Amino acid sequence: MAMRAGVLLAIISIGGLALSPVLADRGAIPIDDVILYQESQLAAIAWKDGEEILMLSSSLGVPRMSDIAPLRPVNFSPIGAEVIPLARALEIIPLPSMPEVEEGSIEAFRRLSEIERTHAERALGLAEGLLVVNRDVSVVYHEIIGPHDVTVVRAKDADELVSWVIGYARGHRLPMPSEDSIDALRNRVVNYIDEEYTYFVFDFLNLGSSMKTLEPLIYRFRSDAIYYPLRISGTIESYSKITLFLISEDRVRPESIEGTGFEITYEGMVDLSEVEEADERLAELFVGQERVWLTTLVWMGDLRSLDRDLNITIGFSLERIKLAIIRATPIAVAFALIAAIYVRVYGRTSR
Amino acid sequence: MSVGRIYTSMVLLVMSGLGLMIPSAIILGIMMLSPYSGGAFLIEIGASLYIASALMALASIPLINKRVTEGYVIGILSCLLSFSTFIILLSLMALGIGQYEYYNRYYQMAMLLLAIGGLALLPELIISILLTTTWGESKGYQTKEKAMTST
Numbered sequence: 001m002a003m004r005a006g007v008l009l010a011i012i013s014i015g016g017l018a019l020s021p022v023l024a025d026r027g028a029i030p031i032d033d034v035i036l037y038q039e040s041q042l043a044a045i046a047w048k049d050g051e052e053i054l055m056l057s058s059s060l061g062v063p064r065m066s067d068i069a070p071l072r073p074v075n076f077s078p079i080g081a082e083v084i085p086l087a088r089a090l091e092i093i094p095l096p097s098m099p100e101v102e103e104g105s106i107e108a109f110r111r112l113s114e115i116e117r118t119h120a121e122r123a124l125g126l127a128e129g130l131l132v133v134n135r136d137v138s139v140v141y142h143e144i145i146g147p148h149d150v151t152v153v154r155a156k157d158a159d160e161l162v163s164w165v166i167g168y169a170r171g172h173r174l175p176m177p178s179e180d181s182i183d184a185l186r187n188r189v190v191n192y193i194d195e196e197y198t199y200f201v202f203d204f205l206n207l208g209s210s211m212k213t214l215e216p217l218i219y220r221f222r223s224d225a226i227y228y229p230l231r232i233s234g235t236i237e238s239y240s241k242i243t244l245f246l247i248s249e250d251r252v253r254p255e256s257i258e259g260t261g262f263e264i265t266y267e268g269m270v271d272l273s274e275v276e277e278a279d280e281r282l283a284e285l286f287v288g289q290e291r292v293w294l295t296t297l298v299w300m301g302d303l304r305s306l307d308r309d310l311n312i313t314i315g316f317s318l319e320r321i322k323l324a325i326i327r328a329t330p331i332a333v334a335f336a337l338i339a340a341i342y343v344r345v346y347g348r349t350s351r
Numbered sequence: 352m353s354v355g356r357i358y359t360s361m362v363l364l365v366m367s368g369l370g371l372m373i374p375s376a377i378i379l380g381i382m383m384l385s386p387y388s389g390g391a392f393l394i395e396i397g398a399s400l401y402i403a404s405a406l407m408a409l410a411s412i413p414l415i416n417k418r419v420t421e422g423y424v425i426g427i428l429s430c431l432l433s434f435s436t437f438i439i440l441l442s443l444m445a446l447g448i449g450q451y452e453y454y455n456r457y458y459q460m461a462m463l464l465l466a467i468g469g470l471a472l473l474p475e476l477i478i479s480i481l482l483t484t485t486w487g488e489s490k491g492y493q494t495k496e497k498a499m500t501s502t
Contacts, residue, residue: 327379327395334403338410341421345414 041240042109042216044278046247047226047314048285054228055104055279056093057216090165090177091203092185094192094229097222098199099152103145104216104279111278112245116266116296146215149204156198158190168202188232197229218281225256226312240303246295247275247282250314257297257312258319261305266296353488360481361415364408364426367474371433372405374467378460391457393448397440397464404433415482418489423482430475437468 044055144150151168155161162182169176177185189200201219226246244262246252251267269291276283286292293314375398382395407429414422442448444465 323392323395326392327383327399330396330399330403331406334406338406338425341414341425342410345417345419345421 041242042245043228043243044108044112044245044247044282045226045228046275046282046285047223048249050222050224051285052219052221052223052227053282053285054219054221055108055216055282056219057104057106057109058091089205090168091205092232093201093203093219094189094197094232095199095201095219095221096197096224096227098154099201099219099221101145101150101152101201102218102220102281103148104218104281106215108216108279108282109243109245112275112294115270115274115278116245116268116294119266119268119270119294145217148215148217150217151202151204153200153202154198155189155193155200158186158193161189161193161200162186165202172204191231224311226252226310226314228310228312230260230306230309238303239301242297242299244297244310246293246297246312247286248293248295248314249286249289251293251317251320252295252297253313253315253317254319255317257310260299260308260310261301262297262299262310264295265298266294268294270294353485356481356485357415357418360426360478360485361412363474363478363481364412364415364429367433367471367478368405368408368412368429370405370474371401371467371471372409374463375399375401375405378464381460391460393440393443394457394460394464397436397461397468400436401433401464401468404429404436407432415489420486420489423486423489426482427479430479433468433471434475437465437472440465440468 041056041058043057046053153161153164155164162185165182165185166176192200199221201217203217226248228244230242242262252264254264257264270293272283272286272289272292275286275292275294283292379395379398379402382391382398407425411422411426411429415426416422440461444461
C-alpha cells in the first residue's frame with residue numbers, strides 16, 4: 001500500500017502539481033495529464049412512481065496548457081489549435097439502484113428545448129476492465145455504447161472502489177490518475193456509500209483534443225424522488241451551466257429545489273406526443289396520459305459549490321399558494337380599506 | 352382658489368392612478384399567466400403594491416369631490432404607498448437584492464416598474480401638497496354640511 005502511494009506520488013510529481021484536481025460534472029477523473037473542464041451539462045429526466053429515466057450529456061473539453069495559470073480559477077475558452085495528444089477521462093455517476101444503460105440522442109434535447117420555447121411563446125407571448133473484482137466491488141454491467149465504454153459497478157466500500165479505479169486504469173494500460181483526483185473521488189464516494197448509493201456508472205471517454213458534446217446515455221433506475229447527482233462534481237474548479245428538462249405527471253414542488261441554486265425557467269403542460277417526438281423512451285413511463293408537465297431547471301455557477309444532490313418531489317405545494325397569497329395581499333388590503341371607508345362615509349351621510 | 356386646487360389634485364390622482372394601474376396590471380397579469388414566474392417574486396410584489404396604490408388613488412376621487420376627510424386620507428396614503436414602493440424597488444435594485452431573479456426575461460419589467468414609479472413621483476408630490484393645503488377646508492366643509500343636515 002505504501003509502495004503504491006509512493007508510485008502515485010512519483011507519477012504526480014512528474015505530471016505536474018500545478019494542475020488542479022479535476023472532476024468534470026457528473027464526476028470524472030482525468031486519466032491523462034490534462035485538466036478537463038465542462039462547458040455545460042444537459043439532462044432530461046422522466047419520473048413516475050419511483051422509476052426514473054435519466055438522459056444525460058455533457059460538453060467536456062481540455063483547455064490549452066498556455067491558458068493555465070496557477071491559483072487562477074479555471075475559466076478557459078475551448079481548445080484552439082494546440083494539439084493535446086491524449087485526453088482521456090473516466091466519468092462517474094452514482095445511482096441509488098441498479099440502472100439499465102442505453103444510448104440516447106442529443107437531438108432529444110434540441111426537441112425538448114424547442115417544445116419549451118414553443119409553449120413559452122404560446123403562454124407569453126419556457127468492461128473490459130474487469131480486472132479487479134473483490135468482495136466489496138462487483139462489476140454488474142459492462143458495455144460499449146457508441147463512444148462510451150460503460151461499466152456499472154456495485155460498491156460497498158469507498159477504498160475498494162478507488163482500488164477498482166486504479167485497477168481499471170492499470171488494466172487498460174492507462175496512466176494512473178493523480179492522487180488529488182483519487183482523493184477527491186474517495187471523499188465524494190464515501191458519502192454516497194454511507195447513504196446507500198451503491199451503484200456507480202463509470203464511462204471511459206477519449207476526448208481527443210477538442211471540445212465535445214457527448215452523445216447522451218440513458219440510465220433507467222428506481223428512485224423514490226427525481227434524482228440527479230451533483231455532489232460527485234463538487235470539487236471541480238470550473239464554471240458551468242446545467243440544464244435539466246424534467247418530465248413528470250405533476251408539478252415540481254418548489255420547496256424541493258429550494259437552496260440548490262437551480263431556478264425553474266419554464267413550467268408547463270405539454271402533449272405526451274411532443275415528448276415522444278423528442279425521445280419516445282422519455283415518454284414510456286406516461287403511457288395512457290395525454291399531457292405531462294415539462295419543467296426546465298437551470299443552474300449556473302462554480303461546480304465546487306454543489307454540495308447536495310437533487311431529490312425533487314412532485315405534487316401539491318404550499319409554496320405556490322403562499323406566493324399567490326402574498327401577491328394578492330396588497331390589492332386585497334386596499335380593497336378592504338376602500339370598502340370600509342365607503343361604508344363609513346355613505347353610512348354616515350345616509351343617517 | 353381652493354376649488355381649483357382640489358380639482359387639480361383630482362385630475363392628478365386620476366393620472367397617477369391610471370398611470371400606475373395600467374402597466375402594473377399588465378405586468379402582474381403577464382406574470383400570473385407565464386408558466387413559471389416564482390423567480391420574479393419581488394417584481395410581482397412591486398406591481399401588486401402599485402395596483403393597491405392606484406386603486407386607493409382612484410377610490411379617493413369621489414370622496415375628495417365630496418370634501419370628505421377620508422378621501423384626503425386615502426389620497427395621501429396612496430401617494431405614500433406608491434412613493435415607498437418606488438424607494439423599496441430602487442433600493443433592492445441598487446443593492447442587487449433579487450437581481451439573480453430579475454436576470455434576463457424579467458429585467459425589462461423591473462425597469463418598467465421603476466420608471467412608472469419614478470414618473471409618478473412629481474404628481475404624487477403635487478397631490479400631497481394640494482391635499483394637505485386643502486385639508487382644513489374639507490373639515491370646515493364637513494362641519495358646515497353636518498350643521499345643515501342637523502337643522
